[in-house]
Amino acid sequence: RKEVEQDPGPFNVPEGATVAFNCTYSNSASQSFFWYRQDCRKEPKLLMSVYSSGNEDGRFTAQLNRASQYISLLIRDSKLSDSATYLCVVNRRTGGFKTIFGAGTRLFVKA
Amino acid sequence: SQTIHQWPATLVQPVGSPLSLECTVEGTSNPNLYWYRQAAGRGLQLLFYSVGIGQISSEVPQNLSASRPQDRQFILSSKKLLLSDSGFYLCAWSYGARSYNEQFFGPGTRLTVL
Numbered sequence: 001r002k003e004v005e006q007d008p009g010p011f012n013v014p015e016g017a018t019v020a021f022n023c024t025y026s027n028s029a030s031q032s033f034f035w036y037r038q039d040c041r042k043e044p045k046l047l048m049s050v051y052s053s054g055n056e057d058g059r060f061t062a063q064l065n066r067a068s069q070y071i072s073l074l075i076r077d078s079k080l081s082d083s084a085t086y087l088c089v090v091n092r093r094t095g096g097f098k099t100i101f102g103a104g105t106r107l108f109v110k111a
Numbered sequence: 112s113q114t115i116h117q118w119p120a121t122l123v124q125p126v127g128s129p130l131s132l133e134c135t136v137e138g139t140s141n142p143n144l145y146w147y148r149q150a151a152g153r154g155l156q157l158l159f160y161s162v163g164i165g166q167i168s169s170e171v172p173q174n175l176s177a178s179r180p181q182d183r184q185f186i187l188s189s190k191k192l193l194l195s196d197s198g199f200y201l202c203a204w205s206y207g208a209r210s211y212n213e214q215f216f217g218p219g220t221r222l223t224v225l
Binding site: 032034041042043044045046049087089091097098099100101102103104 | 145147153154155156157160162168170199201212213214215216217219221
């Protein structure tokens with residue numbers, strides 16, 4: 001079992017749809033959590049940090065459930081420009097520093 | 112503001128040839144630095160990270176090595192490339208003093224080993 005698992009995707013949605021990405025992590029010592037966006041053949045770019053209290057940035061909402069070891073990203077009113085791969089990232093420091101990237105979920109938003 | 116540079120952007124090398132990829136960061140001091148590889152259609156794999164000059168931690172055994180000769184310079188090397196070394200190599204940095212550790216990526220080097 002992978003330490004960070006995401007929905008395999010791809011997701012194909014029309015413009016204006018609401019899309020939810022899910023991510024689970026297996027190591028309870030994980031300490032910080034992020035969502036990144038990666039466009040085709042480009043570097044990942046930080047989209048949001050994920051806090052226990054949840055956080056929102058415009059159309060994007062991220063939530064963390066430590067008890068269930070679960071992270072989510074919600075995109076409302078999706079745009080064509082939201083088409084990309086969304087990566088869940090988990091950091092932990094036990095046994096030395098470790099950053100683990102999920103495999104990513106590809107999103108296609110269509111007109 | 113902080114910027115991160117990587118070069119070259121693309122590279123085609125024969126099997127058995129050496130490799131040197133360079134990454135530099137501007138606008139910050141004492142960053143943590145990272146090297147990742149992303150194989151085609153796959154997720155990112157952390158190869159090395161460094162918390163200071165001369166301090167390198169390796170995540171997976173492989174044909175590669177890393178060095179940090181200066182505070183904001185990180186180099187990825189190989190003495191003899193393998194076909195399996197092909198991939199998208201990404202350098203990243205994070206604030207050294209912050210435990211939250213958002214990482215910021217450079218534009219990457221796309222390496223093809225023939």
